[in-house]
Amino acid sequence: MAAERKTKLSKNLLRMKFMQRGLDSETKKQLEEEEKKIISEEHWYLDLPELKEKECFITEEQSFLLCEDLLYGRMSFRGFNPEVEKLMLQMNAKNKVEEVEDEAVELDVSDEEMARRYETLVGTIGKKFAKKRDRASYEEDENGHIKPTVKVKKMFLKPQD
Amino acid sequence: MAEAGGVTTESLAGDRARAARTMLDQVVLPGEELLLPEQEDAEGPGGAGERPLRLNAGTRSRGRVVCGPGLRRSGDRLLVTKCGRLRHKEPGGGGSGGGVYWVDSQQKRYVPVKGDHVIGIVTAKSGDIFKVDVGGSEPASLSYLAFEGATKRNRPNVQVGDLIYGQFVVANKDMEPEMVCIDSCGRASGMGVIGQDGLLFKVTLGLIRKLLAPDCEILQEVGKLYPLEIVFGMNGRIWVKAKTIQQTLILANILEACEHMTADQRKQIFSRLAES
Numbered sequence A: 001m002a003a004e005r006k007t008k009l010s011k012n013l014l015r016m017k018f019m020q021r022g023l024d025s026e027t028k029k030q031l032e033e034e035e036k037k038i039i040s041e042e043h044w045y046l047d048l049p050e051l052k053e054k055e056c057f058i059t060e061e062q063s064f065l066l067c068e069d070l071l072y073g074r075m076s077f078r079g080f081n082p083e084v085e086k087l088m089l090q091m092n093a094k095n096k097v098e099e100v101e102d103e104a105v106e107l108d109v110s111d112e113e114m115a116r117r118y119e120t121l122v123g124t125i126g127k128k129f130a131k132k133r134d135r136a137s138y139e140e141d142e143n144g145h146i147k148p149t150v151k152v153k154k155m156f157l158k159p160q161d
Numbered sequence B: 001m002a003e004a005g006g007v008t009t010e011s012l013a014g015d016r017a018r019a020a021r022t023m024l025d026q027v028v029l030p031g032e033e034l035l036l037p038e039q040e041d042a043e044g045p046g047g048a049g050e051r052p053l054r055l056n057a058g059t060r061s062r063g064r065v066v067c068g069p070g071l072r073r074s075g076d077r078l079l080v081t082k083c084g085r086l087r088h089k090e091p092g093g094g095g096s097g098g099g100v101y102w103v104d105s106q107q108k109r110y111v112p113v114k115g116d117h118v119i120g121i122v123t124a125k126s127g128d129i130f131k132v133d134v135g136g137s138e139p140a141s142l143s144y145l146a147f148e149g150a151t152k153r154n155r156p157n158v159q160v161g162d163l164i165y166g167q168f169v170v171a172n173k174d175m176e177p178e179m180v181c182i183d184s185c186g187r188a189s190g191m192g193v194i195g196q197d198g199l200l201f202k203v204t205l206g207l208i209r210k211l212l213a214p215d216c217e218i219l220q221e222v223g224k225l226y227p228l229e230i231v232f233g234m235n236g237r238i239w240v241k242a243k244t245i246q247q248t249l250i251l252a253n254i255l256e257a258c259e260h261m262t263a264d265q266r267k268q269i270f271s272r273l274a275e276s
Helices: A011-015 A025-042 A082-095 A099-105 A111-129 A132-137 B002-013 B037-043 B205-211 B217-223 B245-257 B263-275
Strands: A058-060 A074-077 B033-035 B065-067 B071-074 B077-080 B084-089 B099-104 B117-126 B129-133 B140-143 B163-170 B178-180 B199-202 B228-232 B237-242
Touching (some): A058 B071, A074 A082, B065 B071, B117 B237, B205 B217, B228 B245, B237 B245
Parallel strands (some): B140 B178
Antiparallel strands (some): A074 B228, B084 B099, B129 B140, B199 B237
């Protein structure tokens, strides 16, 4: 009785993986295409002609900083607040590029002098930590600058056989 | 599409759009449309069939035009939204871009704008943030970490009622404005709590911009009177401090009144003060 009439299987059941193992690749492809069609038809889209946005060269800004060169908001006159006066020079100089050169000249100690001081500093400080034996080897220049002496580190001497 | 839109706005406005170049430093009213220089050639009276040859062909390629406060973009043109004088600034540094157009208008009500330095009054302290009244539609929020050298353990010494000089980092019509008291490098550069004493008063926004202009004579003359300190906030607030109360009050009165005085009247007042 069961062999006479094939039981009608539902579409969803036929779409399941275990039912598709027996199918050929062609029928598989057809089934896939049908599924894709169903899915893509359900997607919503706007039926409008393609609009091209014109390239626009105008930007909108709400700030006055771009429009007018305004000074810095904090000000002090005749030395009432020295920090604010220093700040005024700094901030207003940022707007003008010429001021940058003046700033470089205003250094208290030039780089060369710093280098010279450091050279001699090494010897002076080194003297403080030197042991009595090494202090004898320190020689003094005409100007009183310490000449740094090269110390030979005493390494372990392997005894020869 | 743009042409159709242009025609309807013209008919609504009732007059032809004029060239921005011809309207510089003149009074413009809301609703007027302005043409940018590059568009005049196509829409001018003789431009229909002929394209006049220009020696400076570089103007054909448009640079970026910035429309500043008081102007909006409508299609390819500028639409005026505030009444005032139309100003223009050429771009510096090589001429890249078409420059800035804006309307020099006058108003008393401040609208927070990103990047503006303002004076605010602390109204509330809630948890990690301070609520600061800047004169806008809502109080700005200021985090306690937005001060130089502030950490979770090292809190800044800010009380309710203090005056703060800071700048906006977030300021648009959709969100609550936020301000900070440090710049992008993390340094205070003059921002933070404004010191003791002194007097805070309110003026119009246009006066602040006039006083902060690079060639302002009023400030130069004021600075010669006596030692004093001034802080200008772009929200129309000015804080002044001098050695005595009388000097502070004189200064406040001068700054408030100088908006409506002519240069001669101002010089008279300054000479009278210098004598006394």
